[in-house]
Amino acid sequence: MRALNSHFVLIDLHSSWNSATQIPASTFAYLQATRFSTSLSAAFRRTRGGRSRISSSGLPVPLTEIRRPREWPIPGNGLSSVSSNSASSSQSQAVSDLDLFLELVPLRMRNELFGHAEIGDLIEVVMDLGRQPLARFPSGDWVISEQLVQLEDLRHAISKVGEFSDDNRSGIDHSLHRISAIRNRKLQIIGLTCRVGRSVSGSAEIIRDLVEGGGSILVIGPPGVGKTTLIREIARMLADERKKRVVIVDTSNEIGGDGDVPHSGIGRARRMQVPNVHMQHNVMIEAVENHMPQTIIIDEIGTELEALAASTIAQRGVQLVATAHGITIENIIKNPSLQLLVGGIESVTLGDDEARKRKVQKTILERKGPATFTCAVEMITRTECRVHHRLDATVDAILAGKSPLFEMRSMDVEADNSVKSIPTPESHQLEHSELADIEERTQIEYAEKVDDGEKEEYSLNLMNLIPNRSLSISSPVLVYTYKTLEADLQQVASVMGLEDDIDVTNDISAADAILASTSELKQNPWIRGVAKLHQLPVFVIKSNTMAQLVKAVRMILGMTSRSKQPLQSPFDFEIKDDAPKRKPSIEEIDALEEVRLAIEYIVIPGGEPVELLPRRSEIVARQLELVESYQLTVENSGTDLNPRLQILPQKLNKITALKHSKSSSILHKDTTFKPVARDGGGVARLPLLPE
Ligand SMILES: Nc1ncnc2c1ncn2[C@@H]1O[C@H](COP(=O)(O)OP(=O)(O)OP(=O)(O)O)[C@@H](O)[C@H]1O
Incomplete structure (x- = not known):
């Protein structure tokens, strides 16, 4: 299992001397043991192919000069001097100060460790008295040496680290490595877990949002999954990139490293x-x-x-x-x-x-x-x-x-x-055919069960809109709301007397629909992704107003038709904001109410014309729009300066309607009222009016 007889290859980067010079591992170990160990080990770095580099002068090649071949592992190649700046900012770059770490490993073990192809990804070295020393790599545990760990070995390691605190942890000055001790009953150290600490720039990209x-x-x-490494990078990201005031409470000095000056891996965070x-x-x-x-x-x-x-x-x-x-x-x-x-x-x-x-x-x-x-x-x-x-x-x-x-x-x-x-297994995406099948089946089965006209119509609509809706017609439609809408939606439903028909849920897998605001969707694009996975329609409101929620509830329950506007996903329904752009005046409200009462209480049921009060021309223009929305005809029974409408119990035909809408658009601009005269003989009667 162990890699032995490693040879290190020296390559001259600067001269034309291209051949590799091999030196035995023992020589390398000697060099490692000397005072040059730190700098030399930075130069004699083993790559995956078993190669290390040094300059012809014998001095370490500045690491910036070493071009990393594509196959070098990223992250965790073990190069202590590789700075995050030298890497593409978007890629993960591990900086581990491996030299400092390896100094605490007894010499004989260090040689063996250097022979391992994954040395750059080393996670931990475990030394328990009287047992074989172990190295932990992402690929698994590896026996460093058949020779059992001696007291000497532990003493060597302990001499390289700072004092152990009462949680039995210690570190190496200016590094992120963590050394944890196991003691016997007399409190003597009989085991060590030495973890390589790294700052890995880019490791927090996964949750940047x-x-x-x-x-x-x-x-x-x-344990060991990389939590500390992740939050260290979060600290740096927030302090350096977002310029936030970040304070790390560093109980074991694991985030900021040992020593009073924190490691550069935390950036400007304190x-x-x-x-x-x-x-x-x-x-x-x-x-x-x-x-x-x-x-x-x-x-x-x-x-x-x-x-x-x-x-x-x-x-x-x-x-x-x-x-x-x-x-x-x-x-x-x-x-x-x-x-x-x-x-x-x-x-x-x-x-x-x-x-x-x-x-x-x-x-x-x-x-x-x-x-x-x-x-x-x-x-x-x-x-x-x-x-x-x-x-x-x-x-x-x-x-x-x-x-x-x-x-x-x-x-x-x-x-x-x-x-x-x-995609998660429980939220697998339904095929379109599967979806169509479900929709069809639900509609047929439901149609067979229900004969109450109005309820049937809207529930069928509902099933069209909400493919995941269960067959049970007695259970309310469950809406998953994001953030603050929950209570508002319930309140609106109860005011509308629909509290038995619609309810909120926190469980997306039980939901029939999602309700979210435009801004929430923008900030949380995952909502749409999850909606797609669960095949849920998303009802999008512009703002969290009562009017929008009323419309949303009506639309979710299929009482009104959905917007015909093109939408981002086939399951999005936009709730249009038709609130008036400006607040109507009391006079306007009064004038419109007059129109409504006239039409609903006299013109339609009684078939009689009604003459309204004289009003200012811009108010009359509003009245005209309202009359048109009832498909009724009007006449100006006043003068140009003092206009007043007379509503006739006659249906507006298309041509007249067009003329009216044109004239009303002119009215909007000119604020002068020019009503169109009644259409001679070709006026259609309203179907609901008595002949
Ligand atoms: N993204 C990464 N790239 C390279 N190495 C990493 C990465 N994340 C973590 N590591 C390495 O994995 C090992 C464990 O990482 P870390 O200490 O962050 O884990 P942890 O979950 O905090 O562990 P514990 O819960 O035991 O404190 C360390 O050697 C660390 O250098």
């Missing part, structure tokens, strides 16, 4: 060290109170006190980016110390009626309050994660025993760090 969105983000994932782990929560609060941060970054929230401090910080309107151990949000919900991060959980006993209505048991679990974080990221690997855009909705769904809505993302580090949303 969330970071820049300003919401608080909870990052969870199993770092607060923590005297001992039990004081993390105090330092969290101190950070907010003393340093006016816009963002606070914390690695590992693990205790109730820390969770409480996090919630206090969030309440003060500071963006919080924190990590916690756990694989899924469910783990956090089940962890009594961390529950508070998701709003806290309480058990509620429902009344019999309520339990029956909700079809649940009498005692249920509910979220106690608002979640500390806006969204959560479950890291699966360094480049794959699940994004819960609304942590509160996820928690509610889990507590209700439903599957939460999340977005699966992956980042392509080999290309340009492009991030894509991956």
Whole structure:
């Protein structure tokens, strides 16, 4: 398994001497052991092909001069001096200070390690007394040497690191490496886990939108998945690119590295060290109170006190980016110390009626309050994660025993760090034919069941609009709303007397439709993606006004036709904003009300003409528009200077209507009223008027 007898190849980049000179690994090891180790190891870097480079002068070649062949692994090639600046800004670039790390590895192990093709991606070296030393690589564990770890080896490593704090962690000055100790009962160190720390520029691209969105983000994932590396890059991104005041509460000096001057990997973010782990929560609060941060970054929230401090910080309107151990949000919900991060959980006993209505048991679990974080990221690997855009909705769904809505993302580090949303298995895309089948089936089955005229018509409309609608006609249409609309929608539905017909849900998989505002859709393009995956129609309102919501409810329930405008996706329905551009005057409202009452109470039911009061010409123009919308004919029974309308119980024919609309458009401009005379004999009678 182990790679032995490695040879290192020296290549002259500057002279015409092109042949490779091989030196045995033992010579290299000697060089490594000398005071040149750091600089030389920077020059003798093994690449995947087993090559290292050095200049003909014997001095290390400046790394900027080494052109990286395409096949070199990115990230994590182990080149300590490679700066993020030298890389394309969009690509991940790992900077690991591997030299400093390797210095703590005993010499004999270091030689072996250098023989490994993945040395640049080294994650950890594990040394337990009396056991074989192990190296951890992304590809798995690797036995560094058959020779067992001696006390000497541990002593060597300990001599290279700083003091261990009470969480048994230490570091190497000016580096991001983390050294954790295992002690025996006499508190002597008998084991070490030495982790290579890296700053990886580009690693936070996968959630750039969330970071820049300003919401608080909870990052969870199993140990070693890359949480610390991710939040370190988030700190740099916010401080350097977004120019935010970022403070890192760095309990084990893992984010900003050991030493009093933080590592360049955190950019301009400031770092607060923590005297001992039990004081993390105090330092969290101190950070907010003393340093006016816009963002606070914390690695590992693990205790109730820390969770409480996090919630206090969030309440003060500071963006919080924190990590916690756990694989899924469910783990956090089940962890009594961390529950508070998701709003806290309480058990509620429902009344019999309520339990029956909700079809649940009498005692249920509910979220106690608002979640500390806006969204959560479950890291699966360094480049794959699940994004819960609304942590509160996820928690509610889990507590209700439903599957939460999340977005699966992956980042392509080999290309340009492009991030894509991956369809989740439960939300597989239906084929068009499948969809058409479902629609047809629903309509037929429903038509067979219902004979109530009006309800049938609108429910059929509804099924046309909402392909996912279930067959049950008694259950309300479930609408998934994003952000603030929930209560408003319920209120509007109840005012319209439609509370039994429409309801809101947090569970996208149970929803029949999505309601969102234009701005929300712009800020959260994932909504459309998720809607497509679930084959849900999206009803788009311009603003969160009552008028728009009324229209939305009517449209969702199929009571009005959808907009004929071309839309972005076949499932988008735009709710038009037809609110008047200006506020009508009292006089105008009065004049229009006069028209309405005349038409609805006298002209249509009684078949009699009605002469309206004389009005100003621009008001008369408004009245004329209203009369036209009833398809009725008018005459000017006043004078040019003092116009007044007479509404006739006769249907407006098309030609007259056209003339009228032209004249009314002239009226809009000229504000003079020139009504068209009644159309001789060719006036059609309204069908509803008595002959
Ligand atoms: N994007 C990345 N590219 C290259 N290496 C990475 C990347 N992310 C993490 N690593 C490496 O993986 C190892 C583990 O990373 P990190 O310490 O960030 O994980 P973690 O999830 O915070 O672990 P823990 O929960 O144990 O603290 C480190 O050696 C780190 O350098």
